[in-house]
Amino acid sequence: MERLAWRQVLLPVLAVVLGLVSGGLLIFVSGDNPLTAYGGMLEGAFGDTDAVGRTLEKATPLVMGGLAVAFAFKAGLFNIGGQGQLLLGASFSAWVGFRFGLPAPIHIPLALLVGGIVASGLGALAGLLKATRGTHEVISTIMLNFVAANLTDWLVSRDGPWNDPDGGALARSPLIQDSAVLPKVGGLPTGFLVAVAAAVVIWWLVSRSTLGFEVLTVGANPKAATYAGISVTRITVLAMGISAFLAGLGGAIQTLGVNERFEPGFNTGLGFDGITIALLARTNALAVIPAAVLIGAMDAGSTLMQARTDVAPEIISVIQAFVLFFVAAPSVVRWIVRLRTGDDDRAIDLGAGWGAA
Amino acid sequence: MTPTESSGTPLIEARGLTKRFPGVVANDRVDLVVHPGEILGLLGENGAGKSTLVKMIFGIYQPDEGQIFLRGEEMTADGPGQAIARGIGMVHQHFQLVPPLTVAENIVLGAETTRGGFLNRRAAEDEVRELSQRFGLIVEPSDVVEDLPVGIQQRVEILKALYRGAELLILDEPTAVLTPQETDELLGIMRDLASSGVGIIFITHKLREVLAVTDRVTVLRRGKSVGSVDTADATTESLAELMVGRSVVLQVEKSAREPGEVVLAVDGLQVRDDRRQMSVDGATLQVRSGEIVGVAGVEGNGQRELVEAITGIRSIVGGSVTIGDHRVAGHPRRVRDLGVAYIPEDRERDGLVGNYSIADNMVLTDYHRPPFANTGIRRFDAVDANATELVERFDVRTPSIETTVGSLSGGNKQKVIVARELSHDNKLVVASQPTRGVDVGSIEFIHEQLIASRDEGDAVLLVSAELDEIFSLSDRIAVIYEGEIVAMLDPETTTREEVGLLMAGGGESDGESNGQVAGLGADGAAVD
Structure with a gap:
C-alpha cells in the first residue's frame, strides 16, 4: 500500500517539475535567467511572513474551488460552475457583512454560511436538472455562471439594492462591518484555516461516512448504486449542492478576509482554477491543499519575479498551463521520464459522464 | 474428424509456456497443439489460466519462458497486430x-x-x-x-x-452471452469453419458444448495443463473431474419439500423496458415459501423487466407485485428491507462496483446499517470482519479482501454477490442467470446455496436461459413468452422439448413476432 501511495504522489510532482522546467526554457529563450526568475518567485512567495501570508491568501479560494471540483468528481459530476457559485457566495456574504450589526463570533460564521448556502442552491439546481431531466451538468453550470454573474452585477449596480451610496458611479457594495472581517493572526489569514478545515471535513466525508460511500458508488457505477438502494437523484442533487457550497464558501472567505466588500468581476477565472487544482490533487481532498498553495505561490511570487527580471507576468499562466498539461497527460510524463506504466495508476477521465445519460 | 492430427505440421504449437504475474504463476509450462481443421476445446475453471494462454498466442502477453510455433516456425509476436498479420x-x-x-x-x-x-x-x-x-x-x-x-x-x-x-480462430467463451438456440447455431458454424481448414481454439466452461463440437480437449487447472484428451474418449464426468481435480456432482441433490404460504405474488403485471415497450404484459405468478420457481424463456421476453419490477428497480405500469403483505412500488431499499435478496443478471453492471474492494462490495447493500455503520459513520473493522468471514464461508478465491472485485474471475465475482445476498436472513431470493459465465465448480456451489436457501424456507425465483439449470433446480417451471407467463409446469412430468416449444411461442405458427427466435432460425436463413 505504501508503494501505491508513493506512485500517486509521483506523477503530480513530476508534472510540476516538468512544468517548471518547460517554463524555465521559455524564460531562457526570452532572454532571462530562469534561476533568477524562479529565485525571485520563491522569495516573493515564501521569503518572509508577509510573503507567506500573501501566498496563503491567494491559495485560500483556490483550495475551496479545488475542493468543489474534486468533490463533485467523486460523484461522477463535473462542476464547471465554480465561478458563478463563488460570485453568489461572495455577494451574499458581503450583504450579511454590511447589512447586519452582530458580534463577530456570530457575524462571521453567519456571513460565511449564508454565502455557502445560497451558492449551494445554484449547484443543487444543476444537480436536479441532471437527475430529473438529464441536462448535462457541464452545460447547465456554464449557463448558470452567466445567471449568477449578471444577477450579482445588478445587485450592486447603481440601480441595485446593494449599491454603495458612497461609491459614486462605482458598482460595488458598501464595506462590510468590522465585526464581519476575517482577522489575520500574526500576518497569516484565518480564512486559510477555514479552507484547511473544509478540506479535512470533505476528506473525512468521502472516506469515512456512509454519505461518502453513496457519493462514490453513484460516481463509480450508478446502476449498482440503484441496485443497492441508493437514490441516484438524491445523491446527484446533494453532491452538486455540497460542491457549490464549497465554491460559495470560497467566495465568502475571499470577501470577508481580503476584499471586505463585493465588486463585480473580482477574481475572474478563480472558479476555473479550481479545475486545475482538483486535477493536480487527483481529486484527493487533502492533496488539494498543497496543490492550491503551489498555484497560490506562483501568483504571489510573480510580482517579485517581475521586479528581478524582465519576465512578463503572463509567463506564470504559461507555467501553470504546462503543469496542467502534464497532469492531464500522464502518459506524456511517463514517456519523458521513462516511467513504467503502473496498473495502480488510475487515470482521471474527464470524458466520463459525457453521453452517459 | 482429425485427419491431420498425427501427420503434417501443426497450425500452432506451444511448448512449455510460462507466464508469471506478481505473486502468481498464471501459466506453468503449458503445452498446446492445434492442427488445421481441428477444434481444440480449452477447458478450465475461472482463473485456471485459459485467458493468459490465448493472450500469449495472440501476442497480447509475452511468455516468460517457452516457445510458440506457427506452422513450424517460431513466432515472436509482440502485439496482436503481428498475430493478426500471421493469420x-x-x-x-x-x-x-x-x-x-x-x-x-x-x-x-x-x-x-x-x-x-x-x-x-x-x-x-x-x-x-x-x-x-x-x-x-x-x-x-x-x-x-x-x-x-x-x-x-x-x-x-x-x-x-x-x-x-x-487460419487460427480463438473464441474466448463465445457461448457465455448466447441463448440456447444461438449456441447451437454457433457450434454448427464452428464445424463448418473447421471443415474448410480453419483451426479453432474454443474456450468454454460448458462441458456439453465441448463434447458436442471439439476434436480434442486441453484442460488447465491452476495454470498447469492437466491433460489433453480426444473428445471421443471423454465424458462429462471425466472432464469435470480433470477441471476441478475432484469428482463433481453435476446432478443437484434435492429433497422433497412441502411449500408453505405465498411469499411473492405477481398479478397481471405490466412493465415497460428501456425503449418504452410494454415488455412485461399481464404476467401472473406466485412463489411460495420453501420452493424454487424457475422462469424459463428465450432472452428478451421480459425476464429482466419482470425481475427489476419485483425488486423495485423498475416502475410498475399496471398490475401488482406483493411480497408478504407489502405492495411493491418501486423503491429498491424498501424491497430489500422486506427480506429480499437479489442476484442480478448482469453482475458487473448492476451487482458490483468494479473498482471497490471485496470488503466494500460485500456490504454494498448494507453499508448504512449496524454493524457496518453507526449514525452515518462507517465501521471498517466490522466491514472487514464480515468480508473475511464471507470469503471463507463462500470460498471466494482471492489474495485479500482488499483486492478490487474487478480483478477477480467471473466465478469469484459471482460468489461475492451470492455471499452478500444469501448471507442475510431472507424471505425471498430472486436469482437471475446466477451461473452465467461461471465455471463448473462454482456452478455446483451456487446451486447448493440456492437449494439451501429453499430448504431454510425462503421463496426462490430463479430466472435462467439454461434449461439444464431450470430443470435441475426448480420445483415448478414458469415459461415466459412475450411478457406473459404462458405455462406453469411440473419438472417431473414435463420435457425439455415441451418447455422449448412453449418458450418459442407455444406451437402457434406465428414465430415472427419474436425477433430473437425468428431471426435465428435453425439454418440462419431467416436473416437477410
Whole structure:
C-alpha cells in the first residue's frame, strides 16, 4: 500500500517539475535567467511572513474551488460552475457583512454560511436538472455562471439594492462591518484555516461516512448504486449542492478576509482554477491543499519575479498551463521520464459522464 | 474428424509456456497443439489460466519462458497486430465492435478499401457479402451493429477475423452471452469453419458444448495443463473431474419439500423496458415459501423487466407485485428491507462496483446499517470482519479482501454477490442467470446455496436461459413468452422439448413476432 501511495504522489510532482522546467526554457529563450526568475518567485512567495501570508491568501479560494471540483468528481459530476457559485457566495456574504450589526463570533460564521448556502442552491439546481431531466451538468453550470454573474452585477449596480451610496458611479457594495472581517493572526489569514478545515471535513466525508460511500458508488457505477438502494437523484442533487457550497464558501472567505466588500468581476477565472487544482490533487481532498498553495505561490511570487527580471507576468499562466498539461497527460510524463506504466495508476477521465445519460 | 492430427505440421504449437504475474504463476509450462481443421476445446475453471494462454498466442502477453510455433516456425509476436498479420484471429468475450457503424464498416475497419480517402462502401459490402456466403455466416452488410441481436454481433466478430485472413480462430467463451438456440447455431458454424481448414481454439466452461463440437480437449487447472484428451474418449464426468481435480456432482441433490404460504405474488403485471415497450404484459405468478420457481424463456421476453419490477428497480405500469403483505412500488431499499435478496443478471453492471474492494462490495447493500455503520459513520473493522468471514464461508478465491472485485474471475465475482445476498436472513431470493459465465465448480456451489436457501424456507425465483439449470433446480417451471407467463409446469412430468416449444411461442405458427427466435432460425436463413 505504501508503494501505491508513493506512485500517486509521483506523477503530480513530476508534472510540476516538468512544468517548471518547460517554463524555465521559455524564460531562457526570452532572454532571462530562469534561476533568477524562479529565485525571485520563491522569495516573493515564501521569503518572509508577509510573503507567506500573501501566498496563503491567494491559495485560500483556490483550495475551496479545488475542493468543489474534486468533490463533485467523486460523484461522477463535473462542476464547471465554480465561478458563478463563488460570485453568489461572495455577494451574499458581503450583504450579511454590511447589512447586519452582530458580534463577530456570530457575524462571521453567519456571513460565511449564508454565502455557502445560497451558492449551494445554484449547484443543487444543476444537480436536479441532471437527475430529473438529464441536462448535462457541464452545460447547465456554464449557463448558470452567466445567471449568477449578471444577477450579482445588478445587485450592486447603481440601480441595485446593494449599491454603495458612497461609491459614486462605482458598482460595488458598501464595506462590510468590522465585526464581519476575517482577522489575520500574526500576518497569516484565518480564512486559510477555514479552507484547511473544509478540506479535512470533505476528506473525512468521502472516506469515512456512509454519505461518502453513496457519493462514490453513484460516481463509480450508478446502476449498482440503484441496485443497492441508493437514490441516484438524491445523491446527484446533494453532491452538486455540497460542491457549490464549497465554491460559495470560497467566495465568502475571499470577501470577508481580503476584499471586505463585493465588486463585480473580482477574481475572474478563480472558479476555473479550481479545475486545475482538483486535477493536480487527483481529486484527493487533502492533496488539494498543497496543490492550491503551489498555484497560490506562483501568483504571489510573480510580482517579485517581475521586479528581478524582465519576465512578463503572463509567463506564470504559461507555467501553470504546462503543469496542467502534464497532469492531464500522464502518459506524456511517463514517456519523458521513462516511467513504467503502473496498473495502480488510475487515470482521471474527464470524458466520463459525457453521453452517459 | 482429425485427419491431420498425427501427420503434417501443426497450425500452432506451444511448448512449455510460462507466464508469471506478481505473486502468481498464471501459466506453468503449458503445452498446446492445434492442427488445421481441428477444434481444440480449452477447458478450465475461472482463473485456471485459459485467458493468459490465448493472450500469449495472440501476442497480447509475452511468455516468460517457452516457445510458440506457427506452422513450424517460431513466432515472436509482440502485439496482436503481428498475430493478426500471421493469420491468428481472436473473438473476445466482450465484443470489440463500433455499435453505430454497419456490419460491413465494422468488418473492414482498419483494413478498408478506400477511394480518394473515402471508404468505398459498395466494395466493402460486396466483399463482406461474398465472405459471409463463403463461410456460411449469414449477415446483412448494411445493418447497423447496435440493432443486431448478440448472436449476430458475434458472427460479425468472427467475420472480422476471417476478413483479415485468420487460419487460427480463438473464441474466448463465445457461448457465455448466447441463448440456447444461438449456441447451437454457433457450434454448427464452428464445424463448418473447421471443415474448410480453419483451426479453432474454443474456450468454454460448458462441458456439453465441448463434447458436442471439439476434436480434442486441453484442460488447465491452476495454470498447469492437466491433460489433453480426444473428445471421443471423454465424458462429462471425466472432464469435470480433470477441471476441478475432484469428482463433481453435476446432478443437484434435492429433497422433497412441502411449500408453505405465498411469499411473492405477481398479478397481471405490466412493465415497460428501456425503449418504452410494454415488455412485461399481464404476467401472473406466485412463489411460495420453501420452493424454487424457475422462469424459463428465450432472452428478451421480459425476464429482466419482470425481475427489476419485483425488486423495485423498475416502475410498475399496471398490475401488482406483493411480497408478504407489502405492495411493491418501486423503491429498491424498501424491497430489500422486506427480506429480499437479489442476484442480478448482469453482475458487473448492476451487482458490483468494479473498482471497490471485496470488503466494500460485500456490504454494498448494507453499508448504512449496524454493524457496518453507526449514525452515518462507517465501521471498517466490522466491514472487514464480515468480508473475511464471507470469503471463507463462500470460498471466494482471492489474495485479500482488499483486492478490487474487478480483478477477480467471473466465478469469484459471482460468489461475492451470492455471499452478500444469501448471507442475510431472507424471505425471498430472486436469482437471475446466477451461473452465467461461471465455471463448473462454482456452478455446483451456487446451486447448493440456492437449494439451501429453499430448504431454510425462503421463496426462490430463479430466472435462467439454461434449461439444464431450470430443470435441475426448480420445483415448478414458469415459461415466459412475450411478457406473459404462458405455462406453469411440473419438472417431473414435463420435457425439455415441451418447455422449448412453449418458450418459442407455444406451437402457434406465428414465430415472427419474436425477433430473437425468428431471426435465428435453425439454418440462419431467416436473416437477410
